[in-house]
Amino acid sequence: MNGARRNLLAVDIGGSFTDVVLQASGRRFTAKALTTPHAPEEGVMAGIAEILAQASLGAGEVSLFILGTTLATNALIERKGARTALLATEGFRDVLEIGHENRYAQYDIAQDKPPPLVPRFLRFGVPERVNVRGEVLLPLDEDAVRALIPQLRSHNVESVAVAFLHSYANPAHEVRVRELLAAELPGVCVTLSSDVCPEVREYERTSTACANAYVQPVVAGYLGRLRERLAAAGLGCPFYLMTSGGAITTVESGAAEPIKLVESGPAGGAILAAQVAKQCGVHKALSFDMGGTTAKICFIDDYEPELSRTFEVGRMYRFMKGSGIPVRIPVIEMVEIGAGGGSIARVDAMGRVQVGPESAVSDPGPACFGRGGARATVTDADCLSGLLDAQRFASGKVRLRPAMGEEAIARDVGDALGVSAIEGATAIQEVVAENMANAARVHAAELGKTVEDYTMIAFGGAAPLHAAQLAAKLGIARVIVPVAASVGSALGFLWAPVAWQSLRSLHQRLDAFDGASVDRLLQQMEAQARDAVVRAAGGDVPLQRKRIAYMRYVGQGHEIAVELPEGSFAQDATGELRRRFEASYIALYGRVIPHLVVEAMSWSVTVGTLQDDLAAATMPQGAGPARAASHRQVFDTTVSQWVDAGVYDRASLEPGAAVAGPALVAEDQTTTVVPLAFVARVNSLGHLVVEREGEAA
Template identity: 35%
Template sequence: MWRVGIDVGGTFTDLFAWSEEDGSYKTAKVLTTKDDRSRGVLQSIEKAGIPFEQISFLMHGTTTATNSLIERDYPDAAFITTDGFRDTIEIGRQHRKYLYDPYQVKPEPLIQRRNRFSINERMSAKGEVRRELDEGAARELARTIKEGGFQAVGIGFINAYANPAHEERMREIVLEEAPDAHVVISAETRPIFREHARFSTTAIRACLMPVMTTYFDRLSEALGERGFKGTLLILKSNGGVMGPQNAKLRPEELIESGPAGGVAYAAYLTHTTDFDNIIHTDVGGTSYDVSIVENGSGLITRDYELEWEVPVSVPMLDIHSVGAGGGSIGWVDNGGSLRVGPQSAGSEPGPACYGRGGTEATITDANLVLGRLNPSLSDKFELDMAAAEAAIDRLAEKVGLSRLETADGMIKISCETMAQAVKGVVVARARDPRDFVLASFGGAGPMHACFVAQAMSIPKVVIPGQAGVASAFGATAMNIRHDIEAFHYAPLADVNVDDLNRIYDGLEEEAKTRLAADGIDVESMELTRTAQMRYIGQTYEVDTDVPAGVLSAGDSETIATSFHKAHAKEFGVSNESFPIAFIALAVTATGKLKEPPIYDFGAKKPLESHASRSVYFDGTWHDAALYDGSAIGPGSSMSGPAIVEYLDSIAVIPPGCGAVVDNGGNLIVTIGK
């Protein structure tokens, strides 16, 4: 039987599969089918030659949820809230993205104002009823929603995290009038204070439910028609997977479903190399993803924003994405300056050199013109050099540069965009990039990794032999995971330990129920506790480890010590004389799955350059040695300039850099100054 990982990106759909019997593996890469991404999933399996009936687990990372939200491509949804809070999700927190820009425009609201409704009700912050729900108005509003044909409805009442009774009753009334609608309430979506994030996350769940239900139903049906009888699991933003039924109910947990596989592969590398701390980067056709893996785990955030002032308030891997990929388009702004992205040619029509109708110059076209890409693209299909040159020439004429200057400038600009993305993640988490290595994934990643590392003073770059399908490989290494939270404010010095035990017991029971729904037996369940805590008076929290088992008053000192350490790690300071408070309690539930084998992707052959090619670096053509990535074994070393061609990616080693192949077949590049 085969365990299959599939990553659906903006341009390519990647597959990595390994045999549970003998550990052999297969890979495939096909163009993403944007009109129906499930077709690309099926095509990748067929291209890999894997019989559908021989798949035990299909681990699927998808960008469908993210694309639907960014493009606002979903059926109209309604939102019901307390009188006076109708515009909360649009007003936001009144932050400014650019402090001195008077012309900045806020993102389009997820749910238009005409589809947002308010009703007379009120709960206090302590969960006490201040105004009863107006059931007559609620009934009338439910009928309006039915007449409007809304497929999904989000309900977010103020202070519902303290008492969800009014939200639950409103849901009952809406379902009585519109039984086919998807109805979600904020007390179940995000039972934590701060209404803007809670309402926004609830609106996201409502908007995505019809989209993802349709997608997973269509995919499951198509797989079944082809003989698939295994288990379908969906990658989550928190670094785990869940079954499609849970995914349909909690689609907001899929925002970073695609990049999550890359983080899992970076974690795999920490177990198979000598590197504990890795900056994971992934360059696809459309985007550049960055995250930190520390001591084998990706860092988690609760402050993720889909767009400026559009928070997704669920535990997610701290991944930062920018529009910089192989398909990123070069253009000239009103000031006559060369710019690149975030617009992308994607897979349709794709870069000009793909010969699929694209006419605009992209990063892939620039790399081809500079000699860094093999025109045969590793024998996949022939790239059109003339079309790439014509596209670059049109752009060069607008900006007043030569062809080579324009192509080189595009690469430098895009690499600087990538470097700033790395800086944003590393600096925001108070880490020093010099303490990390940079792992480069994606088909286009290894072409730019060394330049990004140079810009950020990162000493080494790790390029796996399967970099082009790393996210798909990572998907097969993931476990089922659920994060469950409950609001509980209490100063640590005054906390009622019985309340903590009661809440944690309830969270753990819910966690076991969710794991059981995903087919996990009790022996394979692993539960860990954390709490969101802060110094009293702060407006932000840090995750703090909490001991398992029945808590007693004596555990307060242990929890306090854990908090001070976590605070110092995140912010560089702590003070044991400041009082501490609980804000929320959480349980992470993990269902352990079989781990992939430890692979050696290197060949048992001596290093041998099979040819050379002229490659353009910094204004000069260099004679760069060419290497077949599948034919170089452990211990092989090389000096830049060099090009290493793998089946699904190409590594560019600039002048001044050196590389060696480790025992796992990973190319370890030492960055020159």
């Protein structure tokens, strides 16, 4: 979308800050506003007003607006969604509590499971049955559905999820239920599992439908209010939303399926990292996004972020799979941990420093914000270490009070450990870096990747402060800090394509493959996806497609994604399908299993708009060492002492300029730390490349 319009506006609502980016007449403007959790639109409108004033641009001159929001995620985590009911096949209303009947913490006898979004008294069984081939075994009892309507009305139900057995194969019964409910309960939202998750696996499909229904009235109401505020301010331009899968979609689609927005902000960051990797010719990139509340890590190979179809919301144990609510949606694969600038530090009963996942967020914020926060945070540690400019932080919107941060660290960490405040700050920084490094190592192991082979791309308000420290722990030799790094996710929205993924389940064993049926299915899916993209893009535009089969060996419980060849499957294509499956299997697991039959469970077709070609970055020679604007004492954790660091203004650095550590490269909304024995250079596109001195090119 970046080249299609002249004045592009993007907003990412984070846990602590709302980031705003405007590209107008070839120039880029950025702004940060404190997030307003009670009414997110307030922070959005404040940020938009500020950035339009910066650019001397009228609201009516904005051509396109793209939003990424955490509203759906927050509603699920905080349990502040709508009063929701579930209609399930009779006898199956308890699938939400039964789940997989496994324990995510095998030896924890007191483990908690996330309570279902829909309580049992609002879950109802409906007589009907369809088999795995979509054949009707028991017709839908429409009178039973009508009999439930008075109960739904008496319980003041605001939203209904409908999840029948095998509706992915034949959605007719779910569609008819929606018609019946719409006639009698016109103000109630209805979510069909066959719409939001038309795949096998009853528990995940039901959970996804319930999650969508739970947040739909909240998100739709918020988007409606925001649209009114935008119109009142004069922004009548097209309005798009970022999805979890790294594409943009219409507000109407987002309001109908808000569950697909849960990771919209982090997805924008991964898109930015992929574009920067392509500009810099980095085939293996590790995206590191650290803001005020969380840190996100994503692997990007050959300029494509790792993708997944599953995600968990509201984990009872943040780092443990299986402890949250499963949703099955297209999502960029990443690990997210509670490690941000606002992450709260404490010393536990065993004398260990713990950081996060609890966060001070924007209100009251870290102690050094002077807004009522009293607990020590990562930002307080960075401030005490001399890494932050108290006058320039967040473009001067927040005047830091280092003494208040020092007091909080001394009380919460230093006194408990019997050390000084600065040693307590160092402990906080080391622990949060190790938490992030450990998450990256585990994620790499799960994906079969070697993290040392990757170049880190760091963005977000806090990432440039901690990137070199994290890279050293991971054995990564090079860090790239993009232009406008502090608002990286919002900037990524402007690079995202308009895209749509159509996904269906159709079981096919390769030893009994029905190519004609697969062709028909893929053609139907592509037509659906193309129609959605053309409508969203406002007319015929150049498009690209990608077709995937989710395959496994017969008897396995999980599939892997295999990109499909072009052409028809009506002729014998099983040999090529098996070859592609085995290549993907080897890349992930290092081996194949001979003589086992391969099967495909589901198929997807993604259609998206073509993106503009990117300029390639080079490293100019001859600019020589840059001159520091000033000097500041910073505490170097590698030598555990105060050192004199040059402070450089990033905006004044010319392409090719070199900055030797220890140094700070400052800009309005973040600071890049260049440690001792490292050197940072500015490439031709303005990206900052930080490398160990002996390895710098």
